[in-house]
Amino acid sequence: MLHLLISFFSAFLCLTINAQTLPLSTGAPSRAPASVSDKSADHFIFKAGTYTEFYNQVQIDTTGRMKEFDRAPTIGFGLEMPLKNHFYFLPEIDWVLPRKSAERVVKNIFFFRADLGINPMEWFRIRAGTSVVWLNQQGGGGEETLNNGNTTSTFYYPIENRSSFNNTLDLGAELLLKKISLRFQTYTFAALEPRSRQISYALFLSYYWER
Amino acid sequence: MFMKFLIMNLLALTFFLSEKALAWTLNNNFTGSFKDNRVNVYVDSGTVCKNNYITPDELVELIEPALDNYWNKVPTSNLRLKAAGFSKHIDNINNGRLCSPTNETCINDGIGSPEGLIPAVNDIVIACNSNGVNFGGSNVLAVTIPNKYSGRKIVGALIIINEQSSVFGGLSRSDKIAVIAHEIGHAIGLGHSKENASLMYYRTVEQRKRLGQDDIDGVSFLYPMKGDLYGFSENGLIANCATISTDKTPPPGPPPFITMLIVLFLFVPCSFRYGRRIRKKDHGTF
Known part of the structure; x- marks a missing residue:
């Protein structure tokens, strides 16, 4: 049911975007999209950054230290579509790249995202939206002898391709510096389930390319 | 400007890509996992853990934190383990031989031995066991074997704690919880990891608080989330309400x-x- 609501909401946004740019049949002047500056009227967004999965919930050493920052490289592409009153519709696709030496199990994460953004100031944007997160792991197969109790045993690497899908609720803040922006983006997994709720975040450097 | 941006980012990515990769493993040479993503974890009602100075009730109390601090915290996995209290007592569980269903030598030895063979179980069952052959050393804390399969799907797994020594009983509560969580990792199909930050590392570490990245990736692979809706459908605001339904089949998640x-x-x-x-x-x- 919620999926349907999301689809209706998205369709509404889509219609809103198109309705704003349609000429009126009466010949009245169409309303230009509200934007804080001319440069943000219509942009492609190219970005790169880092992604940290499950902030402060992944152990990284034997002393119990948790992962607060990860250098997982992430690239993305998006669009900036002005709506009314300093609001923007911001769909995008992001890809957390697999690690170079991941020979056994290659892990890719893709984000299919849509944000509603507002610019309270010309240089600052707040984003709220949702993502479908596609986690894909491709096992290369093989085996390895590892310690097991007082001896060693053979353990195996998978030889399948499997995917996991999640919906996340997202919040972000962005500093807009001419054609470049710096962005902090959070993704809340299992937002309605306290036991498994986790927050991931990304830091992005974006380039706004004006068409 | 755009070219500068691209070059800058490519250089940065080259640096980032040098990060070391992690690699989790499987118990078997096939992807064995429980068919159902809702798995109960029991303690055998007749188990005896005298050497480890722990009562069955205390053992039951260790299960819930072992599940909720570790395996149930992964939103990219739909596996939801439940601490289900005591199971019916299983014959020979306190001193019998524990064998993999494919290890015929072990099974024949077990059947022929005076202690007998521990029969296959459903779900996950934890017990103490004093048969030294199962452990291969007094410093081995516990052993887990999925001992009931249906095709490539695990139906049941048995975790036995070493009663030949009192090492397990001498651990702190948090270490006992981590040991139980590690063994549950084997029960759900995971093998060891080379990374000492991972729960599935072969030995205890100074401080174990959460899963490592390997563990998270492994359980997400074995039990992938097939489209939760912000945690609603699969993880279960509905399923958490155990008084309403005892049906183990979760409601189907909406297609992502x-x-x-x-x-x-x-x-x-x-x-x-x-x-x-x-x-x-x-x-x-x-």
Whole structure:
């Protein structure tokens, strides 16, 4: 049911975007999209950054230290579509790249995202939206002898391709510096389930390319 | 400007890509996992853990934190383990031989031995066991073997704590919880990890608080989340309410592709339509 609501909401946004740019049949002047500056009227967004999965919930050493920052490289592409009153519709696709030496199990994460953004100031944007997160792991197969109790045993690497899908609720803040922006983006997994709720975040450097 | 941006980012990515990769493993040479993503974890009602100075009730109390601090915290996995209290007492569980269903030598030895063979179980059952052959040393804390399969799917797994020594009983409560969680990792199909930050590392470490990245990736692979809706459908506001339903089959999650297709649908055609109109406006057609 919620999926349907999301689809209706998205369709509404889509219609809103198109309705704003349609000429009126009466010949009245169409309303230009509200934007804080001319440069943000219509942009492609190219970005790169880092992604940290499950902030402060992944152990990284034997002393119990948790992962607060990860250098997982992430690239993305998006669009900036002005709506009314300093609001923007911001769909995008992001890809957390697999690690170079991941020979056994290659892990890719893709984000299919849509944000509603507002610019309270010309240089600052707040984003709220949702993502479908596609986690894909491709096992290369093989085996390895590892310690097991007082001896060693053979353990195996998978030889399948499997995917996991999640919906996340997202919040972000962005500093807009001419054609470049710096962005902090959070993704809340299992937002309605306290036991498994986790927050991931990304830091992005974006380039706004004006068409 | 754009080229500078690209070059800068490519250089940065080259640096980032040098990060070391992690690699989790499987118990078997096939992807064995429980068929159902709702698995109960029991303590055998007749188990005896005298050497480890722990009562069955205390053992039961260790299970819930072992599940909720570790395996149930992964939103990208739909596996939900439940501490289900005591199971019916299983014959020979306190001193019998524990064998993999494919290890015929072990099974024949077990059947022929005075202690006998521990029979196959359903779900996950934890007990103490004093048969030294199962452990291969007094410093081995516990052993886990999925001992009931249906095809490539695990039906049941048995975790036995070493009663030949009192090492387990001498651990702190948090270490006992971590040991139980590690063994549950084997029960659900995972093998060891080379990384000492991972729960599935072969030995205890100074401080174990959460899963490592390997563990998270492994359980997400074995039990992938097939489209939760912000934690609602799969993880279960409904399923948490155990008094309503005892049905182990979770409600089917909505297909995530719908949302994905919507985003793609919006992303491509909306942008083109919008772009076309902007261009028209630029040419004075408005």
